[in-house]
Amino acid sequence: MFLKLLTLLIRTRFSRSYLIIITLVFVYSILAIWMGLASSLFIPKYYLGFIFLIFLVPSTYMGGMSINEADRDFLFTSAIRNRDLIPTFYLAQALASSLIFLSATFVYLLLLIGNPLYLVSGIISVICMALLPISMSLNMAGKSPMIKIPVCIIETLWILSSFFGYGFGPISFLNGGTASLLSMQVILAVTVSTTAFAFISINAESLPFRFYSFSSRNSNNFSRSQTFTGIGRNKAILKLNFMQVDFTSRVSSVGNIRVSVNRVSVYRLFFVMCIFAAAYFAVSFFYIREDGFQLFIATSYISWFLIMAMSSGTLSKERAWLSLSAMSIESYMRLLMISKILQALFVSLPFAVVSALLDFSGILSFSVPILFLFVVPSFAGINFIITLLRKPYQVLQEDILPSIYNSSQFMTVPISLFMLFFIFLVMIFPITFLFIIPAALIIILASMYNKPYWQNSIYRWVEMGYV
Amino acid sequence: MQYFLKVFILIMINKGMEFTKAEFPFQAQMPLSFRNVSKSYGKNVAVKGLNIEIKNGEKVALLGENGAGKSTTLKIISGLMRPDAGYVRIYGQLPSSLSAKQHIGYLPEDPSPYLNLSVRENLEYIGAIRQTRNLETRVDDLIYHLQLKNYEKQKPLSLSRGNKQKLCLALSIIHEPSFCVMDEPLNYLDIPTQEIIFQYFESMNSSFIISTHILSIARRLTERIIIISSGTKIWDGKLAELEEMERTGKSMENVVSELMKNVP
Numbered sequence: 001m002f003l004k005l006l007t008l009l010i011r012t013r014f015s016r017s018y019l020i021i022i023t024l025v026f027v028y029s030i031l032a033i034w035m036g037l038a039s040s041l042f043i044p045k046y047y048l049g050f051i052f053l054i055f056l057v058p059s060t061y062m063g064g065m066s067i068n069e070a071d072r073d074f075l076f077t078s079a080i081r082n083r084d085l086i087p088t089f090y091l092a093q094a095l096a097s098s099l100i101f102l103s104a105t106f107v108y109l110l111l112l113i114g115n116p117l118y119l120v121s122g123i124i125s126v127i128c129m130a131l132l133p134i135s136m137s138l139n140m141a142g143k144s145p146m147i148k149i150p151v152c153i154i155e156t157l158w159i160l161s162s163f164f165g166y167g168f169g170p171i172s173f174l175n176g177g178t179a180s181l182l183s184m185q186v187i188l189a190v191t192v193s194t195t196a197f198a199f200i201s202i203n204a205e206s207l208p209f210r211f212y213s214f215s216s217r218n219s220n221n222f223s224r225s226q227t228f229t230g231i232g233r234n235k236a237i238l239k240l241n242f243m244q245v246d247f248t249s250r251v252s253s254v255g256n257i258r259v260s261v262n263r264v265s266v267y268r269l270f271f272v273m274c275i276f277a278a279a280y281f282a283v284s285f286f287y288i289r290e291d292g293f294q295l296f297i298a299t300s301y302i303s304w305f306l307i308m309a310m311s312s313g314t315l316s317k318e319r320a321w322l323s324l325s326a327m328s329i330e331s332y333m334r335l336l337m338i339s340k341i342l343q344a345l346f347v348s349l350p351f352a353v354v355s356a357l358l359d360f361s362g363i364l365s366f367s368v369p370i371l372f373l374f375v376v377p378s379f380a381g382i383n384f385i386i387t388l389l390r391k392p393y394q395v396l397q398e399d400i401l402p403s404i405y406n407s408s409q410f411m412t413v414p415i416s417l418f419m420l421f422f423i424f425l426v427m428i429f430p431i432t433f434l435f436i437i438p439a440a441l442i443i444i445l446a447s448m449y450n451k452p453y454w455q456n457s458i459y460r461w462v463e464m465g466y467v
Numbered sequence: 468m469q470y471f472l473k474v475f476i477l478i479m480i481n482k483g484m485e486f487t488k489a490e491f492p493f494q495a496q497m498p499l500s501f502r503n504v505s506k507s508y509g510k511n512v513a514v515k516g517l518n519i520e521i522k523n524g525e526k527v528a529l530l531g532e533n534g535a536g537k538s539t540t541l542k543i544i545s546g547l548m549r550p551d552a553g554y555v556r557i558y559g560q561l562p563s564s565l566s567a568k569q570h571i572g573y574l575p576e577d578p579s580p581y582l583n584l585s586v587r588e589n590l591e592y593i594g595a596i597r598q599t600r601n602l603e604t605r606v607d608d609l610i611y612h613l614q615l616k617n618y619e620k621q622k623p624l625s626l627s628r629g630n631k632q633k634l635c636l637a638l639s640i641i642h643e644p645s646f647c648v649m650d651e652p653l654n655y656l657d658i659p660t661q662e663i664i665f666q667y668f669e670s671m672n673s674s675f676i677i678s679t680h681i682l683s684i685a686r687r688l689t690e691r692i693i694i695i696s697s698g699t700k701i702w703d704g705k706l707a708e709l710e711e712m713e714r715t716g717k718s719m720e721n722v723v724s725e726l727m728k729n730v731p
C-alpha cells in the first residue's frame with residue numbers, strides 16, 4: 001500500500017521539469033559560492049544559516065503537509081490507515097522540499113572535503129537540516145500560535161547561535177574542529193527526536209483532517225477597510241495594488257511546503273521594516289560594530305529584498321476576469337507594474353535611511369543601501385515583465401497547500417540569480433549603478449508602452465486557464 | 468467616402484480583416500457579430516467556424532455538452548481570448564477595445580471576487596474601474612436587490628458559495644452593461660435566489676448571451692437557443708421552435724439531446 005501510494009503521489013505531483021529545477025538550483029548554489037563567497041568559511045555560514053532559517057521557521061509556523069482538495073475528498077475517505085498514508089506524504093514532501101534544500105546547500109560540503117570526519121558530520125548535518133522542517137511541520141499541524149511562536153523563536157535563536165561561536169548551532173559544523181562534531185550530534189538528536197514525535201502522532205485518526213483544516217484556513221488578509229467611491233480608475237488600481245502586498249508563491253520558490261495567498265498591507269510591512277531598521281541602527285550604533293554582524297544584516301537584507309522584488313510577479317487569480325475585462329489590458333498592466341515598483345521603493349526606504357545615517361555617523365554599515373532604493377524597484381519592474389512572459393505565479397486553489405511541483409514554481413531561481421549578480425555588481429562597483437539603473441529604466445519604459453506584449457501575455461494566460 | 472472605402476476594402480481583401488472602428492452603421496447597433504470564428508488549443512479544436520449574430524435586446528442561450536466550446540466562445544466575446552480566425556465585433560468594435568468593454572458585462576464560469584476586499588469594497592473597486600456613474604447609489608441598489616445587505620462588510624471567504632456567486636453577478640453588471648456575457652450565471656444559487664436573478668435580468672434592458680447546460684434556465688431566461696457541439700453550431704432557433712418539437716411527444720431534454728447526438 002505504501003509503495004502504491006508513493007507511486008500515486010509521485011505521478012500526480014511531480015513534473016519532469018522538477019528534476020531540471022533541482023539541477024538549476026545546484027548550479028545556482030555553485031555560482032553563489034563562486035561569486036567571491038568561497039574564499040572563507042565565513043559567508044557560506046551565513047548563507048546556509050539564512051537558507052535553513054527560511055526553510056525551518058515558516059514550516060514550523062505554518063505546519064501541515066501538502067494536501068489538496070482531491071486528497072481530502074478521495075484519499076482521506078478511502079480505507080487507508082494513517083500509518084500508510086502519512087509516511088507517504090512525508091516522503092513526498094521530502095522529495096519536494098528536501099531535495100531542493102540539499103541541492104542548494106550540498107555545495108558547502110566542498111569546503112570540508114579535506115577532512116573525512118568533518119565531511120561526514122557535514123553530510124549528516126545537511127541531511128538533518130533538509131528533513132527537520134518537514135518533521136517540525138508535521139508536529140505543528142493544527143497547533144495554536146501560542147505554541148508555534150515560541151518554537152519559532154527557539155529555532156531562530158538556535159540558528160543564530162552558530163554565528164556567535166556556540167558549537168551546538170546547526171551551522172557550526174562548518175567551523176571544523178570539535179564544533180563540527182558537536183553541531184552534528186545536536187542536530188541529529190533534534191531531527192531524530194522530532195521525527196519520532198511526528199511519527200508517533202501519525203496514529204492519531206484526526207491527523208489528516210487537521211492537516212486539511214489548517215491548510216484551508218482563511219488567508220492572512222489585511223483588513224483595512226477601503227473606499228473607492230469618488231476616485232478615478234487609475235487611482236483605484238494604484239490604491240489597491242500599492243496597499244496590498246501579495247505574499248504568494250514565495251516560499252514555494254525555495255521548495256518549501258506552503259503556498260497560499262497572504263495579502264499584507266504595505267503600511268504594516270513598512271512599519272515592520274521601520275522596527276527592524278531601528279533595531280539595526282541601535283545595535284550598530286551602541287553595541288556591535290563587527291564585520292560579521294554587518295555581513296549577516298547585508299545577507300538578510302539582500303535576501304529579503306530579492307524576495308520583495310521578485311514578488312512583483314505574483315498576481316492573484318481573481319483579478320483577471322474583473323479588471324482585464326473592464327479596461328484595456330495594457331493600461332491595467334502598466335498601472336499594476338507601477339504600483340509594484342512603488343511598493344518595493346516604499347518598503348526599501350527605512351533601511352536605506354538608517355544605513356545613510358550610519359554612514360554619516362562614521363559607523364560601518366553595509367554597502368550602498370541607498371543604491372538599493374533604485375535597484376530593488378527597478379528589478380521589481382523587470383521581474384514583473386519577465387515573469388509575465390510565461391505566466392504570473394498563481395494559486396489555483398486559494399489557501400490550499402499546493403501539491404504539484406513543477407518548473408513554474410521555481411521560476412524565481414534563475415531570475416534571482418541574475419538579480420543577485422547585478423546587486424553584487426552594484427555593491428562591489430557602485431559606479432555600475434550609473435549603467436544598470438538607466439538600462440533597467442529603459443527596459444521598463446519600453447515594455448510599459450509595448451501594447452502587443454501585454455496583450456499577447458494576457459491572451460496566453462487565459463488560454464492556460466488563468467481566467 | 469470613408470464608408471465606401473471601407474466597404475470596398477472589406478469586400479476586396481478579406482472579411483476577417485480587423486478595423487478598429489465600426490464598419491457598418493447596422494453593425495454598430497448589433498451587440499454581437501461572430502462570424503466564422505475558430506479557436507484551437509494546440510491540437511484540440513474548441514471552436515470551429517462558429518457564427519452567431521445577436522440583435523439589440525435579444526436574449527440567447529448557448530447550450531452544449533461539456534467541452535462543446537461554450538466557455539471559449541464567451542471568452543472570445545469578452546475580449547479575454549483572441550480567436551485563431553474569424554471576425555468578432557461588439558457593437559461594431561473589436562472585443563479588446565475599450566468601447567466594447569464598456570458595453571460588456573462578463574461573468575466567467577467559476578468566478579472569484581477580490582478575496583481581501585469586503586462585498587461593498589469589491590463593488591466600489593470594480594465600479595471605480597468601470598467608471599460607473601453614481602457609484603454609491605448603484606452599489607446600494609445592487610446590494611439591496613441581490614440581498615447582500617447582511618454581508619456587505621464581510622470578506623468573500625466567509626460567504627457561502629451562493630452569496631459569492633451573487634456578488635460576482637453584481638460585479639459583472641455594476642456598470643449596467645448593454646450586453647451581458649454570462650457563463651453559467653445561476654451556478655450555486657438556490658431556487659428563491661434564482662427567481663430574484665431572473666427578475667433582475669428581466670428588468671435590465673440588455674442583450675444577453677448565457678451559456679448553460681440546464682435547459683430550464685435557458686427556457687426561463689432566453690427566447691433564442693443556440694446548440695453547439697464540438698465547437699460547431701448544430702441548431703439555432705427560437706425557443707418556441709423547440710417547444711413545437713416538444714409537442715411530438717418527447718420532452719425538451721430529449722429533443723435537445725437528440726439534436727446534440729445528430730451532429731453531422
